[in-house]
Amino acid sequence: MSTARRGSTISDVADRAGVSASTVSRHLHGDAVRQGEAIDSVIKILGFRPSRAAQSLRSGRTGSIALVVPDITNPFFAAVVRGAESASAAEGFTVFLSNTEESPEREAQVIDNVLGRVDGIILAPASEDDQNPATVHRAGVPLVFIDCETTGSPVTFDTILVDNRRGAREAVEHLAALGHRDIAIVSGPLGSTPGRERYEGFMAAMDDAGLPVPDGYVAFGGFKERGGHQAMLRLLGQTRPPTAVFVGNNLMTIGALHAIHELAVPIPDALSVVGFDDHVFADLLHPGLTVVERPMEEQGVIAMRLLLNRIAGRVDAQPRRIVLDTTLRVRGSTAPPSPTAAMNARATRHA
Amino acid sequence: MSTARRGSTISDVADRAGVSASTVSRHLHGDAVRQGEAIDSVIKILGFRPSRAAQSLRSGRTGSIALVVPDITNPFFAAVVRGAESASAAEGFTVFLSNTEESPEREAQVIDNVLGRVDGIILAPASEDDQNPATVHRAGVPLVFIDCETTGSPVTFDTILVDNRRGAREAVEHLAALGHRDIAIVSGPLGSTPGRERYEGFMAAMDDAGLPVPDGYVAFGGFKERGGHQAMLRLLGQTRPPTAVFVGNNLMTIGALHAIHELAVPIPDALSVVGFDDHVFADLLHPGLTVVERPMEEQGVIAMRLLLNRIAGRVDAQPRRIVLDTTLRVRGSTAPPSPTAAMNARATRHA
DNA sequence: CTGAAAGCGCTTACAG
DNA sequence: CTGAAAGCGCTTACAG
Numbered sequence: 001m002s003t004a005r006r007g008s009t010i011s012d013v014a015d016r017a018g019v020s021a022s023t024v025s026r027h028l029h030g031d032a033v034r035q036g037e038a039i040d041s042v043i044k045i046l047g048f049r050p051s052r053a054a055q056s057l058r059s060g061r062t063g064s065i066a067l068v069v070p071d072i073t074n075p076f077f078a079a080v081v082r083g084a085e086s087a088s089a090a091e092g093f094t095v096f097l098s099n100t101e102e103s104p105e106r107e108a109q110v111i112d113n114v115l116g117r118v119d120g121i122i123l124a125p126a127s128e129d130d131q132n133p134a135t136v137h138r139a140g141v142p143l144v145f146i147d148c149e150t151t152g153s154p155v156t157f158d159t160i161l162v163d164n165r166r167g168a169r170e171a172v173e174h175l176a177a178l179g180h181r182d183i184a185i186v187s188g189p190l191g192s193t194p195g196r197e198r199y200e201g202f203m204a205a206m207d208d209a210g211l212p213v214p215d216g217y218v219a220f221g222g223f224k225e226r227g228g229h230q231a232m233l234r235l236l237g238q239t240r241p242p243t244a245v246f247v248g249n250n251l252m253t254i255g256a257l258h259a260i261h262e263l264a265v266p267i268p269d270a271l272s273v274v275g276f277d278d279h280v281f282a283d284l285l286h287p288g289l290t291v292v293e294r295p296m297e298e299q300g301v302i303a304m305r306l307l308l309n310r311i312a313g314r315v316d317a318q319p320r321r322i323v324l325d326t327t328l329r330v331r332g333s334t335a336p337p338s339p340t341a342a343m344n345a346r347a348t349r350h351a
Numbered sequence: 352m353s354t355a356r357r358g359s360t361i362s363d364v365a366d367r368a369g370v371s372a373s374t375v376s377r378h379l380h381g382d383a384v385r386q387g388e389a390i391d392s393v394i395k396i397l398g399f400r401p402s403r404a405a406q407s408l409r410s411g412r413t414g415s416i417a418l419v420v421p422d423i424t425n426p427f428f429a430a431v432v433r434g435a436e437s438a439s440a441a442e443g444f445t446v447f448l449s450n451t452e453e454s455p456e457r458e459a460q461v462i463d464n465v466l467g468r469v470d471g472i473i474l475a476p477a478s479e480d481d482q483n484p485a486t487v488h489r490a491g492v493p494l495v496f497i498d499c500e501t502t503g504s505p506v507t508f509d510t511i512l513v514d515n516r517r518g519a520r521e522a523v524e525h526l527a528a529l530g531h532r533d534i535a536i537v538s539g540p541l542g543s544t545p546g547r548e549r550y551e552g553f554m555a556a557m558d559d560a561g562l563p564v565p566d567g568y569v570a571f572g573g574f575k576e577r578g579g580h581q582a583m584l585r586l587l588g589q590t591r592p593p594t595a596v597f598v599g600n601n602l603m604t605i606g607a608l609h610a611i612h613e614l615a616v617p618i619p620d621a622l623s624v625v626g627f628d629d630h631v632f633a634d635l636l637h638p639g640l641t642v643v644e645r646p647m648e649e650q651g652v653i654a655m656r657l658l659l660n661r662i663a664g665r666v667d668a669q670p671r672r673i674v675l676d677t678t679l680r681v682r683g684s685t686a687p688p689s690p691t692a693a694m695n696a697r698a699t700r701h702a
Numbered sequence: 703c704t705g706a707a708a709g710c711g712c713t714t715a716c717a718g
Numbered sequence: 719c720t721g722a723a724a725g726c727g728c729t730t731a732c733a734g
Contacts, residue, residue, distance in 0.1 A: 007490070007491065009726095009727055009728080010727065010728060010729095011727080011728095019704080019705085020704070020705045020706075021705090021727090021728080021729090022704070022705060022706080022729080022730080023703085023704060023705075025728070025729060025730085026703085026704085026729095026730095029729090031703085032703075033703075033704090034703065034704085047489060047490075049466060049467055049490065050467075050727080050728070051408065051467060051726085051727050051728065052407075052467040052468045053404050053405075053407035053408040053413070053467070053468075053726080053727080053728090054404075054408050054710090054726070054727035054728035054729085055727080055728060055729075056403075056404035056407075056710090056728090057402065057404040057405050057408050057709095057710050057711065057712080057726090057727080057728075057729095058709080058710050058727080058728045058729045058730080059710085059728080059729060059730090060710075062404070064468070072423045072424070072429055072432070072448065073423070073424050073425075073426055073429045074424075075424055078423055078424045078450070081423070081450060082452075094464040094465070094468075095449075096447040096448070096449070097423065097447070097448040097449065097450065098446075098447070098448065099429070099432060099448065101433075113445040114445070115400060116400055116401075116402060116403040116404070117403045117404075117415070117445075117468075138398060139358070139398075139400065140358065224631075225631055225632060226631055255632075258632060258636065261612065261637075262636070262637045280575075280576055280577060281576060281606075281609065285609065285613070286612075286613045360710095360711055360712080361711065361712060361713095362711080362712095370720080370721085371720070371721045371722075372711090372712080372713090372721090373713080373714080373720070373721060373722080374719085374720060374721075376712070376713060376714085377713095377714095377719085377720085380713090382719085383719075384719070384720090385719065385720085401711080401712070402710085402711050402712065404710080404711075404712085405710070405711035405712035405713085405726090406711080406712060406713075407712090407726090408710090408711080408712075408713095408725095408726050408727065408728080409711080409712045409713045409714080409725080409726050410712080410713060410714090410726085411726075
């Protein structure tokens with residue numbers, strides 16, 4: 001590399017400051033040292049930066065954490081990143097982000113690349129039968145699950161989740177209390193934790209409320225705008241469309257709203273909508289969007305703390321599983337079914 | 352760390368395979384070796400993974416690239432990441448992503464953390480008077496700008512951009528050709544390259560078309576949904592609203608569209624809209640969104656290639672500046688101004 | 703508080 | 719094609 005300047009080493013600093021490398025090293029790590037100021041000034045003059053590689057090799061620590069998520073463009077994960085970074089900054093750790101595009105293969109590659117360059121991994125596995133966590137465990141690297149977990153593994157890991165089933169149930173109960181009986185779901189894939197749990201919560205709550213869920217009221221899609229858009233078009237294309245819908249993911253909700261606008265279905269007059277995850281836009285819309293809200297940055301903070309504790313050995317062997325609560329935030333997108341809409345649904349049903 | 356297993360080393364592998372560590376190392380790097388298969392099987396049995404730290408320390412290479420962007424949730428940068436990763440995978444490099452939240456301070460921290468753990472940096476600087484590139488240069492680490500650049504630095508860097516001015520001009524010329532005279536802009540911050548260049552391109556094209564741009568037709572906002580939303584509300588809140596608008600960024604366009612929907616302004620009847628950057632949704636909307644399109648993944652690919660060439664010393668000292676073309680993609684959101692809308696605008700103007 | 707010394711786990715000329 | 723040896727730049731017991 002022609003432009004690369006040979007950086008100075010700790011010995012260069014030591015020589016010019018008239019101390020030993022040990023002393024420079026100690027000073028760098030905050031130990032009290034006599035020539036502290038002299039060392040500082042030499043460091044500045046030389047533009048010295050300790051070699052991360054040498055530090056890692058010798059100390060066995062890297063000071064880095066990998067955060068591996070299925071979709072970096074999802075604002076939920078962006079919030080998680082913010083939380084994780086703020087929790088790690090305090091202990092001097094750097095967060096590296098990697099995107100798997102929801103592919104277990106990409107995830108395997110990322111993990112392979114990351115093992116040995118980080119002290120720990122926070123992972124939102126793409127699917128519940130994902131085998132990558134075993135690889136991480138074999139390498140002796142601490143791992144924490146966030147948002148999703150894998151099942152059937154002989155090993156368990158620290159995990160931070162929200163009560164997805166309860167969140168979905170709250171949405172259903174809210175809609176049922178408003179008088180809706182024709183309630184549909186736009187659901188994410190059942191192979192992932194949030195997809196499965198929100199679906200199960202929805203079905204259980206509908207059952208408890210004595211409301212049937214015809215096949216046509218269950219529409220699946222990928223966890224992104226396009227998935228929600230297509231699923232919602234299918235729901236609305238039926239002869240007897242629902243009067244209310246629960247959408248199981250933030251990006252899917254955006255897609256679903258676009259579909260609703262395209263078909264010029266008025267919210268909440270003809271259709272009440274509840275989304276999962278609050279976002280910047282939820283109260284800018286007219287009407288505002290009713291959502292199941294959950295802690296986001298906080299999950300990042302907790303995941304990072306669990307991981308750092310694990311790394312520092314500050315925690316007993318038993319992995320923790322933390323499940324946070326959701327909150328229903330009611331805005332204008334949910335209302336009692338209008339007489340006409342309800343009647344239409346009823347009439348069609350009996351036709 | 353109680354759970355961490357001491358990993359095996361290259362010497363362990365060498366011993367069990369009956370060769371020297373040198374031979375194992377060579378085999379690992381693809382050199383022809385006699386005991387190749389034996390070595391492979393020992394590696395498998397032992398679950399050997401070479402220590403990245405030791406490799407870096409000895410070879411002076413890390414095999415990693417940092418990609419530092421202002422907003423990971425912007426689909427443009429997600430596409431850049433995809434492109435960069437595909438270009439780096441071929442040469443065995445791993446990409447680490449870092450988010451600066453458009454803050455030069457966060458950017459400084461990220462760069463400080465990343466220097467010494469990567470062989471090069473691809474940076475989309477938050478602002479044009481950003482001083483962080485100088486730090487990177489001092490550390491002797493190759494740097495490539497993408498999407499944004501900094502001005503006034505004594506050093507120049509490889510840079511990959513698009514012709515923002517021309518893109519904005521195409522939008523204006525398209526609208527003017529349709530017969531619009533009352534054309535407004537929702538612009539990002541002038542402190543960033545895309546904000547400034549698109550603004551300048553818009554103003555120059557309006558000037559060339561002989562169309563005045565009253566102050567009220569220029570609305571600035573941050574490069575996100577909220578910025579576009581608020582700016583658009585301001586534009587539409589005027590006594591003489593424009594009949595067409597150019598929105599200078601993808602996320603701002605989403606926000607602007609929400610504002611337009613809220614105020615129930617029909618597109619394109621009362622307002623034609625051109626966005627910057629195509630996205631998943633542009634042709635799902637009704638009407639479809641006319642946009643200035645630009646290569647996205649390709650920019651990531653090119654940035655990575657420039658950087659890898661620099662790292663490998665495969666390139667002459669002179670930094671390259673590559674400017675890609677934009678394309679106007681016309682969909683239904685732009686149409687001639689309706690007689691009423693135009694008349695309203697005219698009438699109001701003369702009132 | 704300080705320094706000399708060993709060593710983390712690799713890679714890479716060097717000599718054969 | 720192969721091995722012995724040196725060394726990348728730190729950190730960390732050890733002894734003082």
